[in-house]
Amino acid sequence: MTWWIPAAYALFLALLVYRYATRRPRLADWPPQTSGALVSVIVPARNEAVNIEACIRSILATLYGPLELIVVDDRSTDGTAAIVERLAAVRLVRGAELPPGWFGKQWALVQGYRQARGELLLFVDADTRHHPELIPRAVRALTAERVALVSVVSRQEMVTFWERLVQPHVFVALAARVGDLRRINRTRVEWDAIANGQFILTTRSAYETVGTHEAVRESVVEDLALAQAYVRHHLDIFLTHGEQYMVTRMYRSLAGIVEGWTKNLATGVPLAFPPIPLVRRVAPYLMWLPALLWVLPPMAWAAFSWWWAAVTTLISLGIWVAVYWAEGAPLWYALLYPVGAGVVAWIMIRSAVRGSVKIEWRGRTYTPQA
Numbered sequence: 448m449t450w451w452i453p454a455a456y457a458l459f460l461a462l463l464v465y466r467y468a469t470r471r472p473r474l475a476d477w478p479p480q481t482s483g484a485l486v487s488v489i490v491p492a493r494n495e496a497v498n499i500e501a502c503i504r505s506i507l508a509t510l511y512g513p514l515e516l517i518v519v520d521d522r523s524t525d526g527t528a529a530i531v532e533r534l535a536a537v538r539l540v541r542g543a544e545l546p547p548g549w550f551g552k553q554w555a556l557v558q559g560y561r562q563a564r565g566e567l568l569l570f571v572d573a574d575t576r577h578h579p580e581l582i583p584r585a586v587r588a589l590t591a592e593r594v595a596l597v598s599v600v601s602r603q604e605m606v607t608f609w610e611r612l613v614q615p616h617v618f619v620a621l622a623a624r625v626g627d628l629r630r631i632n633r634t635r636v637e638w639d640a641i642a643n644g645q646f647i648l649t650t651r652s653a654y655e656t657v658g659t660h661e662a663v664r665e666s667v668v669e670d671l672a673l674a675q676a677y678v679r680h681h682l683d684i685f686l687t688h689g690e691q692y693m694v695t696r697m698y699r700s701l702a703g704i705v706e707g708w709t710k711n712l713a714t715g716v717p718l719a720f721p722p723i724p725l726v727r728r729v730a731p732y733l734m735w736l737p738a739l740l741w742v743l744p745p746m747a748w749a750a751f752s753w754w755w756a757a758v759t760t761l762i763s764l765g766i767w768v769a770v771y772w773a774e775g776a777p778l779w780y781a782l783l784y785p786v787g788a789g790v791v792a793w794i795m796i797r798s799a800v801r802g803s804v805k806i807e808w809r810g811r812t813y814t815p816q817a
Contacts, residue, residue, distance in 0.1 A: 449755040452744075456762040463766055466622070467773040471629055474599060474689035477591060479510060479583030486514045486582065486648075487565030491555035492531070493521035493809045495573040498696075500530050505577040507536055511586060517562055518573075519555040521545075524810075538562065551811055552644075553660040553669050560659055568654055572645040574696055575601060581692040585648045588687060594633070595653035595682035596674070598642040602690035603774065609701040609790075611776040612783055616791040617708060619770055620737065624719055628686045638721055640678040642686065644670030645695050653682050667806055667813070668715035675718065705794055710806050712798040731799035738792035745785050 488506055492499050499518070506516055520528040521542040531539045540562055545554055556570055567586065571577075581599070589597045603618065605611045625631065625641060634640055647670065657680050663672035677684050698704045716734050717727035741763060747756035767781035780787075806813040 449753075452755050453758040453762055456744075456759050456766070460762060460766045460769065463619075464769050466627075467769065470688045471627070472632070472685075472687045474581075474584045474588065474687045474692055476687075477584050477587040479580045480587035480590065481510050481583050482512055483586055483590070484566040485564060486511060486567045486569055486586065487559075487563030488514060488516045488569045488571055488582075489556055489559035489563060490516070490518045490571050490573050491521055491552050491559065492518055492523060492527050492573045493551060493555070494523045494525045494527060496523070496525040496527050496530060497699075498574045499527055500534065501576055502571070502573050503531065503534055503537055505575075506571065506582075508579050509577065509582045510579045511582040514582070515563070515565060517559045519559040521551050521555040545811070549664045550667065550669065550813060551809060553664045553666075556660045556669075557664075560654070563651075566651055568649055568651055570644070570647045570649075572695065575645050576694045578692040581646075581689065582648075584689070584692065585646070588685065589648055589650075592685050593683070594685040596642065596647060596649040596677055596684045598648070598670070598674070598684070598686050599646040599689035599693055600628075600643055600686065601645055601693035601695040604694050604696040605774070605776055606696070607700065609704060610696075610698065611771075611780050612787045613701070613704055613790050613794075614697070615767075615770050615774045615776060615780075616738075616784075616787045617794075618774065620734075620791065623737070628688065632685045633683045634678060635681075637675050637678045638719060640671075640674040640684055641719070642670045642674035642684060644668075644673075646689075646693060647673070653677065653680075656680055656682065666714070667710055668718065671715055671718055705797070706807065708794050709798045709801060712795055713801075714806075731795075734799070735792040735795035738788040738795070741788035742785050742792070 517538045517540055518531045519540045519542050531537055540558055542555055542558055545551055585597050585599060603614060605614050631639060631641060657676040662676055663669050666672035674684050698707050713731045716730050720726050720730050744756045744759040744763060747753050748760050764781055767784040768778055771778050771781050
């Protein structure tokens with residue numbers, strides 16, 4: 448009997464719709480706090496001429512004060528620094544040469560931290576855009592929840608064909624591992640801790656206690672590694688959904704998607720599993736297998752006309768209609784869901800084979816820490 452296969456897919460669809468409809472916690476649950484301790488916003492920027500002005504203007508439009516904004520130009524070659532220089536109320540830090548054993552983002556963030564005066568530190572990616580209430584609500588969450596770190600999940604902007612086709616598949620795969628954010632918040636399980644490096648708000652004292660970004664200078668996935676450092680030091684972390692308050696466009700082409708996720712997956716996936724050497728060594732090579740759940744049913748339907756494959760394919764189509772609707776992409780992309788799953792499987796295999804040996808990002812080549 449093969450009835451259980453479409454039944455399992457139908458159950459997954461119900462759980463998926465329920466999860467998207469009941470995302471918690473939400474940044475909207477905390478009212479804005481428009482004043483308080485000085486917040487130092489630190490933005491690392493390497494060849495971010497396309498993004499940096501929109502990012503800076505959105506931060507400066509915040510309803511919170513007092514605030515200082517520091518942009519660290521990480522030796523850009525595209526005019527990023529020139530754009531920052533002509534904007535008012537921004538302090539530009541010219542990044543020093545990258546020391547051996549450091550990844551570029553961590554080095555830029557530490558240089559910004561050394562210039563910052565705030566009791567609260569906010570690390571923000573240059574490809575983000577902020578609602579005026581983003582920082583006020585995040586500060587309120589940090590103080591109301593009495594935690595050491597707050598990280599916000601943003602809405603992902605997708606414009607091109609490949610962004611819209613592939614990115615939702617990656618997000619579903621990551622969400623399947625992370626689960627409900629309430630399970631992660633205040634966790635004491637180190638390998639369960641995560642953060643979104645696009646927006647990390649922390650107290651200066653907690654950040655210094657864990658050793659700043661210098662403690663994770665050799666990690667490709669610095670946000671995940673930093674969150675785990677907080678847990679190791681028995682400091683509380685807190686993640687919240689803030690899609691209506693922050694927008695991020697991570698990648699702009701298929702090449703960017705492949706390069707970016709190759710960088711992140713191979714080294715990030717092992718850290719999200721128990722610290723058992725064999726498990727962490729094998730995990731990157733197995734993470735593509737769930738894609739078969741999306742690819743095999745339509746292939747079986749096309750090849751053998753099996754009834755269960757037809758029903759499963761139609762249920763899968765319903766699942767991806769729900770996903771693309773939730774992610775704000777045109778619904779017709781759901782018709783191509785097997786293609787999207789195949790591309791993600793290929794990226795994951797590529798990440799396992801290449802990413803654990805050599806990482807290429809922003810014109811630099813790194814050798815990941817074993």
